[in-house]
Amino acid sequence: MSARQLDPGTTEPEAGPLKLVATLTIAGLLSGVAIVGAWQTTRPTILAYQAQVLKAAVFKVVPGAQGLQRLAWQGQTLAAEADPGGEGDDTPVVYGAYDASGALIGYAIPAEGAGFQDKIGLIYGYDPDASKIVGLRVLDSRETPGLGDKIIKDQEFVHGWDDLSTTPSIELVAHGKKAAPNQVEAISGATISSKAVMRIVSGSYADWAERLPKRADAPRQEITPAASPAKEVAP
């Protein structure tokens, strides 16, 4: 305690309650200004990066895609929806993947659910005309390094989703046991994570895919570039 008594800062007379409140108020105010300043400065870069990651993921899970557009249910019809760019917006969306002429070639459907350790976030491509899943990428996961993270690193597993029939339903089978076009082989040593991915995709598929319109009935990509998230990405 002797060190504290020597400190010139604390030998001053007791501060009154007003000074205490004023100190914390000023600290809070300055802190707010600094954080909001940093947030506004970094936001465009952060959003551009997120859009770029999303675009890359959509183009990977729907082969041949050249453009994308956010789609959401408005009543009974699926329609293009501008990206509100805000957080906390939890309207379920899918991304329409388009060819160069603006015609839909498939959907990229984001989904998430519980993994072995934490949430797994993924996106998968769906071709409504062929009723097939055409690709899958795990975007977010904290699965065990060396074991569960094979759902990202094991190319055999990742490409097991490239041409997967959904009739009658998708199934997970043991490694090396694939016998039908609607089966995916689990990763040996990462069964729980493989099952989690299958569960997430099956759940999302039941919610989305059955209702998604065929290519010809889907909304076309709007020509006005303003509504397209792809525009936000710097070339």
Next chain:
Amino acid sequence: MSQSDRTAEELLKGLWKENPTFVQVLGMCPALAVTNSAVNAIVMGLATLFVLVASSGLVSMLRHFIPKQVRISTYIVIIATFVSVADLVLQATLPVVHKELGAFIPLIVVNCLILGRQEAFAAKNTVKLAIADAIGMGLGFTFALTLLGVVREILGSGSLFGMALFGPNYEPWVVMILPPGGFIMLGLILLVFSWVKQRRQARQARQADPAPKVGVA
């Protein structure tokens, strides 16, 4: 002791003699959680260094204005502000590493190393000394994390800074990048640290007074 000697001493003590991780054993949560690769460890170390230096400088500058009754709350506001700024800047500049570090960047706020330096040092010393102390402690922390990260990445992933070292036939010692590996490696490094310290003390004792050696023999 001259002023510059004092500054140099405050700067150097954090690197080895009072190393925050290996001697004071502070900030164990990030030291164990994010040292599964060298890059993660360095970025975490540097983010902590930035927050520590900025907070110590500001706290020391304001030490006569902050009433002691609200000092802890004020320090935490200052620290939390710099952490939020560091978090956003990392997310914008190094998004991949930022994602790997996840919740551990915001958790720098509650790293006891940082609040500890404000209370124990910055609040009682000049800005120059406080910044020297913060740089020393921050570099000492970065050094400790990097050492852990490098060893764990080499053993657990067979790579360094993401570059494979041993070719495709190397079977990684996966446990080293999992939490138990962090504890084991930290324990081994602490062991080496105290062994080196003990040897040095023994040698100093012998030089100061050689008589006990004869007595033992």
